[in-house]
Amino acid sequence: MIVDLHFHSQASDGLLPPDEVARRAVARGVGMLALTDHDETSGLAAARAAVESVAESVAEAARFIDGVEISTEWGGVQVHVVGLDFDTRDAALNAGLASIRAGRVERAQRMSAELESHGISGGFAGAMRYARNPNLIGRSHFARYLVEIGLRPDLRGVFDSFLVPGKPGYVDHRWATLAEAVGWILGAGGVAVLAHPGRYRFSRQELRNLLDEFKGLGGQAIEVVSGSHSPEHFIEFSRLAREYGFLASCGSDFHGPEESYVDIGGNAPLPGDVTPVWTAFRSKTP
Ligand code: AMP
Ligand code: MN
Ligand code: MN
Ligand code: MN
Numbered sequence: 001m002i003v004d005l006h007f008h009s010q011a012s013d014g015l016l017p018p019d020e021v022a023r024r025a026v027a028r029g030v031g032m033l034a035l036t037d038h039d040e041t042s043g044l045a046a047a048r049a050a051v052e053s054v055a056e057s058v059a060e061a062a063r064f065i066d067g068v069e070i071s072t073e074w075g076g077v078q079v080h081v082v083g084l085d086f087d088t089r090d091a092a093l094n095a096g097l098a099s100i101r102a103g104r105v106e107r108a109q110r111m112s113a114e115l116e117s118h119g120i121s122g123g124f125a126g127a128m129r130y131a132r133n134p135n136l137i138g139r140s141h142f143a144r145y146l147v148e149i150g151l152r153p154d155l156r157g158v159f160d161s162f163l164v165p166g167k168p169g170y171v172d173h174r175w176a177t178l179a180e181a182v183g184w185i186l187g188a189g190g191v192a193v194l195a196h197p198g199r200y201r202f203s204r205q206e207l208r209n210l211l212d213e214f215k216g217l218g219g220q221a222i223e224v225v226s227g228s229h230s231p232e233h234f235i236e237f238s239r240l241a242r243e244y245g246f247l248a249s250c251g252s253d254f255h256g257p258e259e260s261y262v263d264i265g266g267n268a269p270l271p272g273d274v275t276p277v278w279t280a281f282r283s284k285t286p
Contacts, residue, residue: 001031001032002028002029002030002031002032002265002269003030003031003032003033003250003269003270003276003278004025004030004032004033004034004250004251004252004254004264004265004267005032005033005034005036005065005067005082005084005193005249005250005251005277005278006034006036006067006069006082006195006223006226006227006249006250006251006252006253007021007025007033007034007035007036007251007252007253007254007255007264008021008035008036008037008038008069008253008254008255009021009035009037009043009047010043010132010133011035011037011040011041011042011043011132011133011136012037012038012039012040012043012069012133012136012138013038013131013136013138013139013140013141013255014037014254014255014256015255015256015257015258015259016256016257017043017046018035018043018044018046018047018050019046019047019049019050020050021035021047021254021264022035022046022047022048022050022051022064023050023051023054024264025051025062025264025265026050026051026054026062028263028264028265028266029265030062030264030265031060031062031063032062032063032065032278033051033062033063033064033065033264033265034064034065034066034067034082034084034085034251035047035064035066035067036067036068036069036082036083036084036251037068037069037136038069038070038071038080038136038138039068039069039070039071039097039100039101039104039136040068040097040101040133040135040136041066041068041088041094041097042133044066044067044088045088047064048064048066051063051064052064063283065084065085065278065281066084066085066086066088066190067082067083067084067085068082068083068086068097068185069081069082069083069195070082070083070096070097070100070176070181070184070185071100071175071176072175072176072177072178072180072181073173073174073175073176073177074177074178074210074213075202075206075209075210077200077201077202078175079178079194079195079200079210080194080195080196081178081181081182081185081192081193081194081195081214081219082192082193082194082195082223082249082251083181083184083185083188083190083191083192083193084190084191084193084249084277084281085189085190085191085280085281085282085283086185086188086189086190086191087188087189087190088188090184090187090188090189092183092184092187092188093184093185093187093188096176096180096181096184097184099176100175100176101135101136102135103173103174103175104135104136104137104138105134105135105137107171107173108124108127108128108137108138108141108142109124110171111123111124111127111139111142111163111169111170111171112124112127114168114169114170114171115142115162115168115169117168118168118169120146120149120151120168120169122145122149123142123145123169126142126145126148126149127141127142127144127145128141129145130144130145139159139163139169140155140255142162142163142169143155143158143159143162143163146158146162146163146169154259155259178213178214178217179217182214182217182218182219183217183218186218189282191220191221191247191277191280191281192214192217192218192219192220192221193219193220193221193222193223193249193277194210194211194214194219194221194222194223194246195223195226196223196226196228196229196253197210197211197222197223197237197240198226198228198229198230198233198236198237199226199228199229211240211244211246215244215245215246219246220246220247220277220280221241221246221247221248221249221277221280222237222240222241222244222246222247222248222249223237223248223249223250223251224237224238224241224248224249224250224270224271224274225248225249225250225251225267225268225269225270225271226250226251226252226253226267227251227252227253227254227260227261227262227266227267228253231268234268234271235271238271238273238274241274241275242273242274247274247275247276247277247279247280248270248271248274248275248276248277249270249276249277250267250268250269250270251267252264252265252266252267254266
């Protein structure tokens with residue numbers, strides 16, 4: 001079965017509406033899927049309804065899992081924590097996510113001023129045009145604007161030279177703490193998953209410190225397979241999952257058809273030597 005437990009919709013920085021991205025997953029043969037928008041759960045109901053309405057017309061029903069990707073700051077770096085299979089009505093989780101969203105517009109204004117100081121104007125308005133959910137304005141929307149004005153041909157090129165620490169357009173920001181993010185997810189009955197651990201530029205020791213702290217807080221899983229991991233990462237993080245006793249998750253991190261190298265459901269399957277994260281889901285397992 002194809003499993004994709006990490007992708008985005010227009011509710012954050014994805015290019016497709018929640019129902020469309022969910023239908024795309026089912027059409028591509030995904031049997032279990034979780035929409036994981038940044039700091040936002042407003043797309044989940046439409047995505048779930050789309051999956052359930054498709055399921056009525058096909059023999060084998062796909063299983064929809066509620067998800068979210070929470071922005072945290074750890075060791076001075078932006079670290080993402082995916083929450084899966086939680087109660088979407090949980091008050092503390094919803095208040096926490098709202099508090100992160102509240103800082104994004106002000107951050108975007110600071111990013112825009114930072115770009116302006118490098119001679120790049122119109123950033124805020126330009127990015128806002130790409131933000132279908134204005135509360136979720138972020139670096140992807142700025143990156144699309146920088147492509148639009150011809151600074152780089154694609155997002156990858158933009159993120160090589162802009163919007164990252166030390167480059168034009170980057171500003172520090174106060175996100176949730178790792179403890180808050182894990183606490184909100186566990187408090188809502190969900191599973192906390194460290195997202196794309198291979199993407200952070202940590203030393204081996206820093207990575208181990210992060211895994212130790214995440215484990216100590218009650219984090220249960222790490223992404224072994226991610227659209228931003230190499231096959232070497234699959235092996236490295238399988239080994240670390242076994243060593244630490246973490247469950248293993250997999251997802252494409254799909255944002256949009258023209259933008260993402262890995263399409264929805266196009267992620268590799270989990271290696272056989274790890275315990276899949278879905279064994280911890282509350283509802284039936286496949
Ligand atoms: P933000 O939450 O506003 O800091 O934006 C983070 C988002 O920017 C990520 O979720 C990605 O969608 C995008 N992003 C960050 N770094 C890169 C990169 N190197 N290549 C492509 N997209 C990136
Ligand atoms: Mn994103
Ligand atoms: Mn992420
Ligand atoms: Mn993501």
